Amino acid sequence: MHSASNPLDWPAYDELLARARHTTGVEESVTYGQVLIGDIDVMLIEFDFRFLGGSVGTATGDRLVHALSTARARGMPVVSLLATGGSRMQEGMFSLLQLQRVARECHLNKESGVPHVAVLRNPTTGGVWASLGASADVILGVSGAQVAFGGSRVRSGEDVHHPVFTSEGQFAAGLIDAVVTPGTLPATLVTWLELLTGGTPEPADVPKALGRTELPTDGWDAVKRARDPRRPRASAYLESYFDTYALINGDRSGGVDPGMLCGIGWRAGRSVAFAAQTGTATRPAGYRTASRLITMADRFGIPVLTLVDTPGAANDAASESAGLADAISGVFAAVAAAHIPVTTLVIGEGGSGGALALAGAGRTWITPDAYFSVIAPELAAGILKRDSAEDLADQLRLRPQDLLDLGIVDGIA
Structure with missing residues (x-):
């Protein structure tokens, strides 16, 4: 026995x-x-x-x-x-x-x-x-x-x-x-x-714009400003915005995208989570890391700040094989399902669905040196068989002031 x-x-x-x-x-x-x-x-x-x-x-x-x-x-x-x-x-x-x-x-x-x-x-x-x-x-x-x-x-x-x-x-x-x-x-x-354990239900503050303050004259000017290598990137915004912060790493499925910075920071006596693109084409691992961050923050009642800055999702063969569409879908779903507020600032290029996935509906702002577009002007020209991407940039209405007039964004930072 x-x-x-x-x-x-x-x-x-x-x-x-x-x-x-x-x-x-x-x-x-x-x-x-x-x-x-x-x-x-x-x-x-x-x-x-x-x-x-x-x-x-x-x-x-x-x-x-x-x-x-x-x-x-x-x-x-x-x-x-x-x-x-x-x-x-x-x-x-x-x-x-x-x-x-x-x-x-x-x-x-x-x-x-x-x-x-x-x-x-x-x-x-x-x-x-x-x-x-x-x-x-x-x-x-x-x-x-x-x-x-x-x-x-x-x-x-x-x-x-x-x-x-x-x-x-x-x-x-x-x-x-x-x-x-x-x-x-x-x-x-x-x-x-x-x-x-430091979250409160109030939305994250909109960061102050760190780059140029005057608005672009035309669409192509907006694109050039967003692509300017001297423009402040996500790391500069995080350093300016938070007293201190800590990063999470990777998607827990074997992937890391250094072009997506995710973590939680301390600002004005409370916690704010963040998912920040750094200006590169975002890979599936980056989207999955962002989904993990947003879902975790939602469980703990921590508001989320997203910084949008990407020419678009990485669309190479390796990214497709790694489940790019599923990874982007996961971010859309995480933002949609979140009970906590998601505040977004477009700080550079806002290229297509790869950028929109991170945007909080009804709480999206843009800096004067950024743009948001259905697709990059050059790619739009290729799809529409146009000769000039510069002319098309105006038609896409991608400047900050255009987006504000159209009701796409809530304000210009």
């Missing part, structure tokens, strides 16, 4: 547990409790790798479920410090089934607007990474930590030391948000907890 603590009657398992408890001074591989990080009460979950490799058994699952559900009941953020080899072999499928329980609690916490910051320490592998860790809103990886679904003992020989199986490799692939050191981790946690 098996016992609850040894459901498979695994030989010497009870002795292994007793030894682990004596070595670590704790009852299980996970401890948890309410702590103060900065000025914020959080539910802290910590794995101890010394306890049977930080593995998850049925008792561990009970602890994780209780910690996550308690955080939800108290409305407090979760910080999980992972260091685990995954499921506990000595409990077989009873161990593996704990991942379903953990995943359900993580989902319920998301639905309830409970922020979760996960810290991936060395190592973080197996089902805990795939359930508790990867589902977090913000994921921080400790520098040099092994991070992978498959641990080093189950990977093929040529993959054992591949750099993708590290915090740095996961960051490069857009799967985690930042790489930290043990020294920088405390301050980073405080920053993210403040940003994730």
Whole structure:
């Protein structure tokens, strides 16, 4: 007859547990409790790798479920410090089934607007990474930590030391948000907890225009101004607008677009989320990162600011293969579904649907050195078989003052 603590009657398992408890001074591989990080009460979950490799058994699952559900009941953020080899072999499928329980609690916490910051320490592998860790809103990886679904003992020989199986490799692939050191981790946690819990329902302020203030004389002048390399880009607007900000990274599906800056900043005593194009053709990973940001901000009641600046969506073969239309659709859907206000400022080129996807309906402004158009004038000329893109720029009515007259934008910044 098996016992609850040894459901498979695994030989010497009870002795292994007793030894682990004596070595670590704790009852299980996970401890948890309410702590103060900065000025914020959080539910802290910590794995101890010394306890049977930080593995998850049925008792561990009970602890994780209780910690996550308690955080939800108290409305407090979760910080999980992972260091685990995954499921506990000595409990077989009873161990593996704990991942379903953990995943359900993580989902319920998301639905309830409970922020979760996960810290991936060395190592973080197996089902805990795939359930508790990867589902977090913000994921921080400790520098040099092994991070992978498959641990080093189950990977093929040529993959054992591949750099993708590290915090740095996961960051490069857009799967985690930042790489930290043990020294920088405390301050980073405080920053993210403040940003994730600092939202108010009022719309984000419209940023001040940083470039030229006079309006363009004609359509082609507007296009040239928007393409001027001296025009302020998104990074300048973010630095001017926020007291401080932190970036999320990647689309969590293996893609990163450096031309899309997404994150949350602190302005006038509250949090404002942002998705900002930097003037390049936006790739699918950029749109998916923006969707992730807007959806996350909506859950936590954080208003969103979008900065539009792109000649259009990247339409090369690689982007099409990566699901460009689906990625753009995801941003349209995220903006449409958001309960929080989305404020938009067009700061440069506003090219076609690749720009419009980020625009908040009824809350869109434009700077004097920007334009917004159904398509770039040169491409319109090609489609319509016209000789002059310059003449067509006037007909497209893409200048800031034209767009204001037409009711397309709400104002000129």
